[in-house]
Amino acid sequence: MRDHERTSTKLQKFRPSLTLELKRLVGERVARGLPVHDFGLGETKGDLAVPISEAGQRAFREGLTMYGDPAGIPELRDAVLDWLDLRDSYGVEHVVVTAGAKQSLFNVFLAVCNPADCVLFDAAPWVSYQPLAVAAYAFPIMVLPASGPEAHLLKVSAADLRRNLELRPHARLFLLNNPCNPTGQLYTAEEVEALLRVCVEHRVFFVLDRLYWRVLFEGRVYPEPRLDQETLPWVIMVDGMSKNFRRAGGLRIGWSVAPADVAGAMANLQSHYTAGPAVPVQHAAHAALTQPYDDGMCRELERKRDLLHAHAAGVPHVRIWPTPATFYSFWDVTECFGRRTPDGAVLRNSDDVATYLIQRAGTVTASGTGFLQDGFLRLSFATPDQEIIDGMQAAREALEALE
Numbered sequence: 001m002r003d004h005e006r007t008s009t010k011l012q013k014f015r016p017s018l019t020l021e022l023k024r025l026v027g028e029r030v031a032r033g034l035p036v037h038d039f040g041l042g043e044t045k046g047d048l049a050v051p052i053s054e055a056g057q058r059a060f061r062e063g064l065t066m067y068g069d070p071a072g073i074p075e076l077r078d079a080v081l082d083w084l085d086l087r088d089s090y091g092v093e094h095v096v097v098t099a100g101a102k103q104s105l106f107n108v109f110l111a112v113c114n115p116a117d118c119v120l121f122d123a124a125p126w127v128s129y130q131p132l133a134v135a136a137y138a139f140p141i142m143v144l145p146a147s148g149p150e151a152h153l154l155k156v157s158a159a160d161l162r163r164n165l166e167l168r169p170h171a172r173l174f175l176l177n178n179p180c181n182p183t184g185q186l187y188t189a190e191e192v193e194a195l196l197r198v199c200v201e202h203r204v205f206f207v208l209d210r211l212y213w214r215v216l217f218e219g220r221v222y223p224e225p226r227l228d229q230e231t232l233p234w235v236i237m238v239d240g241m242s243k244n245f246r247r248a249g250g251l252r253i254g255w256s257v258a259p260a261d262v263a264g265a266m267a268n269l270q271s272h273y274t275a276g277p278a279v280p281v282q283h284a285a286h287a288a289l290t291q292p293y294d295d296g297m298c299r300e301l302e303r304k305r306d307l308l309h310a311h312a313a314g315v316p317h318v319r320i321w322p323t324p325a326t327f328y329s330f331w332d333v334t335e336c337f338g339r340r341t342p343d344g345a346v347l348r349n350s351d352d353v354a355t356y357l358i359q360r361a362g363t364v365t366a367s368g369t370g371f372l373q374d375g376f377l378r379l380s381f382a383t384p385d386q387e388i389i390d391g392m393q394a395a396r397e398a399l400e401a402l403e
């Protein structure tokens with residue numbers, strides 16, 4: 001057996017998660033004493049709320065460490081219904097708790113796709129959609145928006161989706177990330193309804209990754225999808241702890257809400273491969289969902305967004321626009337392409353720009369290529385104020401130095 005045959009051909013093509021790679025890179029630079037202004041990984045910071053950590057500790061102390069229900073402890077699944085205000089349309093049997101939203105997404109692909117079925121993503125798919133779909137033997141397709149004055153927002157319209165579905169009879173689902181990582185854009189209620197309608201017409205699942213649904217700015221209200229007899233068989237929602245609570249990514253708790261047949265298939269699958277996430281952490285998540293939601297983190301992120309925009313004003317060779325949600329800014333950096341760095345290298349794509357900014361300025365961003373969008377950089381502003389200020393200053397100087 002030759003070395004390259006020791007792992008599956010499918011996995012040989014995988015690269016590590018771009019964003020987790022950035023976390024490693026930042027750690028390395030810090031250890032070497034190099035400057036770092038970290039806009040890389042999208043991770044909430046601050047302190048985990050006391051009731052959440054106490055509930056987790058209590059669960060350990062009380063010995064709640066035996067196997068639980070593979071679909072999640074019933075009290076957490078029940079709390080999810082209130083958290084998403086879904087009690088009128090769903091029961092506990094529709095909720096499956098997973099090790100982060102990632103596993104919910106993987107469950108969805110595994111539960112509804114046969115090999116080579118198409119899964120359609122919006123125009124800047126989050127880094128793990130494609131690998132997860134491929135690992136489930138599905139065939140990922142990105143729906144591109146038609147050109148127009150708003151094309152830079154990378155929002156897919158109902159017409160874009162319909163065009164793609166008509167070309168692909170084997171499509172099983174359309175996955176919409178609303179609000180969207182990496183673009184920071186929010187589809188309106190009308191846009192969501194139009195996309196949902198197309199999915200129902202074509203009898204494909206409308207999978208809504210709503211992981212950032214609380215992180216909305218300027219008093220916006222989350223555009224919930226219509227739930228009625230017509231849509232309920234086709235709607236699958238994915239959500240979790242990682243982005244709506246402080247310092248919660250490492251808890252590794254997510255959940256899906258799906259029609260009973262799909263939820264049942266996912267619970268069955270999960271009973272074989274994880275038997276559900278760690279029970280004490282599910283108790284911690286239960287405490288989080290049953291507290292009144294503290295939106296202090298979201299207001300702080302809104303302020304940081306404004307701080308970033310104020311300090312990014314006038315940075316040369318980039319185009320920036322307002323973001324109504326999430327903690328990302330998605331910059332158009334195509335104007336940097338073809339320019340020469342002081343070392344004589346020519347910047348040819350987003351990877352080159354991101355690498356240049358790290359090496360010259362210590363400003364860490366995520367290249368758009370990780371989201372299949374060369375020409376952009378994603379900046380996470382869930383980072384300390386001083387890092388935002390210094391990082392923008394350093395980026396400005398580095399970009400001013402381009403020929």
Ligand code: PLP
Pocket residue numbers: 042099100101102103126177181209211240241242249252253254
């Ligand atoms: N979906 C989106 C859009 C994300 O940004 C992420 C994490 O960054 C995930 C899903 C996965 O979330 P989790 O950390 O809960 O697995």
